[in-house]
Amino acid sequence: MNRFRNAVKSGEFLVTAEVAPPKGADPTHMIEMASTLKGRVHAVNVTDGSRAVLRMSSLAASIILKNNGIEPICQVACRDRNRIGLQADLMGASALGLNNILALTGDPVKAGDHKKARSVFDMESVRL
Template sequence: MVKSARLETAAERKEFLITAEVMPPKGPDIEAFLEKATLLKNRVHAVNVTDSNRAVMRMSPLAASALLVQRGIEPICQLACRDRNRIALQGDLLGAEALGIHNILALTGDPVGCGDHPQARAVCDLESVRLLRVIGGLNRGFDSAGNALSSPTRLFAGAAIDPQCTSEAGLRSRFRRKVESGARFFQSQLVTDFERLAWFMDAIAHESARPVLAGIFLLKSAKNAEFINRNLPGVTIPEGIIRRLAGACDPLKEGTAIAAEQVAKARQICDGVHLMAIRKEELIPEILDLAGIAPVQ
């Protein structure tokens, strides 16, 4: 199957990259999922399809990504090592190649204890760095045991990064290991400290020549922001933003404006943005318009 490589091509051209996240359905009905993804078709270079994010069971990201390919929407298929051993992961990666899915985001995966199946047994045969190495091997035509494939894959592998990690040494080491293991692009966790992001780009990411996309989250209300501060380790929504949301006549509209401001800030610092607007994906085009980001070609 012929694969779209819009994201990889845009990265090679050093364009400002735009991606956005859409969760597969918790059930077999795909209508709402496809509707949200279709709204993003000409506004982003690729749509991330999450892999049971926060360990909450949802449709297979491989199946959901294939559905997007059928509709001319380029996906980034997330694969979490939490749920599969190296045999299953490689089988899914070969399946992605056959289905025309070009982009893979290699993730370790959230702990099962935080999800809706806490009794599940985590696999964790690999983690994200070793999965990147496995993808590199498949792209060279060999599985992780050294056996030759019938033909090599051509997967464009990415990884997650947290520029706001408090351990400079840990952040530097993790980023370097992922680059050395084959990460071709990076999507960051939710960013609220843009001074820290600028430091990360200058001190760590710059020499790698790998595009880094800042994670921008649409806050719907002050309550939403306070929930994030309580429940997402390493993320702190500034009090000034919480006050703006609390004092707004229309908190969602204010959150949209804040997200657009953050996109504009990121545009001056890094190589792209990754937009997360959980259950409000229809507002992503408006965020991009407010930030002065034109539709992608």
């Protein structure tokens, strides 16, 4: 059951919250934080490289939350992928049962923790 989708279809007032994936491979803290929101929000937005800071992928974090009974909205930022990579990630998300996607253009890399990284910006979120 997708509580978020049902609420959208019924015109219900939606409440979501944002959770950042971990900076490493251990999702324990993220799961604990998202679990406190369970039953209080329709879904949890899982950020994708917010503020250009290196973190676990939003796709992996979303699957982890989904497997823990938390409805994720997987954010997909265009900053770090070209159109081939974006489409590949969206197909992967669909194959893994992620149906809630929020497309974003992405924050500039100069805001983040890897100053020498380069943005891709092959397309912006509206075109995605």
